[in-house]
Amino acid sequence: MLVYIGTMIEVLQLTRRFGDKIAIDNLTMKINDGEIFGLLGPNGAGKTTTLRILAALISPTSGGAVIDGFSVNNKDNLNEIRKRLGLLPEVPGLYETLSAYRNIEFYGELYDVPKEEREKRIEELLKALEIWEERSKPVATFSKGMKQKIAIARALVHEPSVLLLDEPMSGLDPSARKTVKDFIRNLKKKGRTIFLNTHNLDDAQQLCDRVAVINTRLIALDTPENLGKGLWKPKLAITLAKIEDVDKARAVLSGYGELEQMGKRIEVSIKNAEEDNPKILQKLISSSIEVVYAEEVKHTLEESYLELLRREGARI
């Protein structure tokens, strides 16, 4: 058995074709042990196919992936991989006539979790997800959000080292969304590796240590903050006290190129934040322009994602 210290999942030149259609094209990435990793991309980008290959449900056309030291290319490994994974598919796929408790218990049995341990874990999971009181009710009576929580508990009943989540926040109301997000953060604290497929970029930004943007092939991989690095020129945003000072500021900062203005807020292009920011502020203050607030312009993950896909020519 190969041991990848620090790497829980390694995807190497992974390619999957369906007939003439390429679903995943030469995808290479590493997911570290204990991190929350987000896989982003438009519909049809290959996110679910990647997740299914990692879950040992479908096989790669070429290339491969190694999960906790076990290659998905070796058929003898597949059950070992399955034991180490917890899967939350896009649709929860629960047994509607059975109770919440029984749905999770059934999976605990399939993963050979001993009875006492199983009972303890189910209780812990359902309490953490705030559905313990509803455990005996048939799943058919539950809201979409509650079903999603049960499916998450089901994926965790055997304490997998890797959790594969396909759109975990889909259809959840804000309160349930918060519960699930807090729950995922707690899992990370416990050392779980979480692989997250999502369309929701706010969730990815809040949760993920690193994200990859794919559109059949890898477009970018970095932390949510750094994903947009190099996409935009750095800018300093300054909020002035009086709107009348905007023209004065434009004159003072003429050397920094064209200013962008939105009410009392102006944005100035900079080259080096450490050098340029103090100079700009000093110039404004020395020209008797009152500054209320100044900050470097930051781009959200959503902006970076959309820009990356725009440049890629993807249909968003």
Place this chain on the structure above:
Amino acid sequence: MKAWLIMKKDFEEFKQNKMIISSLAVFPLLLAVIVPIATLLPLSYAIEEEEKKIIYEEDIAYPSTNETIIGEISGMVENKTIRSGKVSSAIVKGSIIEKDVKVENSILISCVVNGSVENSTLVNSIINTKRVLNVNIVDSKFVRSSPGLEELNFAFDISFSMVLIFFILIPMIIPTLVASYSIVGEKNNRSLEPLLATPISGRELLLGKIFAIFVPSLFVTYASFGLFVVIVAAVFPQILYRIFTAEWLIALGLIVPLASLMSIETNVFISTRYSDVRVAQQMGGLGTLPVFLLFVPLLSGIVQVALFLGVFAFAVALVDVGIFVITDKLFDRESILLRWK
């Protein structure tokens, strides 16, 4: 064994869905009452009526005869014993017609007829032969048997065999819809993907699915059979012994479970090949037809032979193993998931 877990889970789902239970149980239980009453009861009544026409040899009052005749006889004959030869265009009164005599175009009055009779009229006679053709029988009695009784007994035997066929067919027909839903239903509910992501083998999943349907089908079949036995014991106690024969025991103990397994396996196989529930159920119905063809020999009446039933049971067992091996070999997680629409 994870197959047991699948089976247990499916049982629980069946239990929650009363319609599944009732669709499995009501039809065979109802038929277990209707079939004997609709088929065996009228026949049994007709046989009883026919038997009233029969007298026994010891009760026969033989006419007193004064002469034994051998050879060809015609015209008027009275109080004779005709031992061999032919009676043609004669009127015979108070005589005994022995076994080797052939009677044609004659009228027999108050005779005891042991030989063959054709195109004749028998009045107030005692008939102790099965060889009667185109005969008009008036106020006569049969000794031990009668042509009508033979036919009725034959019809009763066939009906009785059909009841056995019915008990073989119940566990083949009843579970087809549930079996053809087994895998495609999981696909449809989207519960198959997380299930296949667990370390369960295809074989365990298939076995669990098959036995989850097999056990209740068999239970329902034996329950309806139990009900049938109760009805037979109450209505026709005289034929109860016919049920506890080697043939019936082989059929019920071996062929019933094996035939049920064959039908369920065929439908579960079909369920793994289609992604639409309706198509799977429709194909499941069609797929069971060739299975029924195997049972043509049973319908043709060979059902009575214990040895044949034993060989037949063995053949069905081999087919069961074959279907399962093929289903297991063709069960592939990837193709099942990717056939999803």
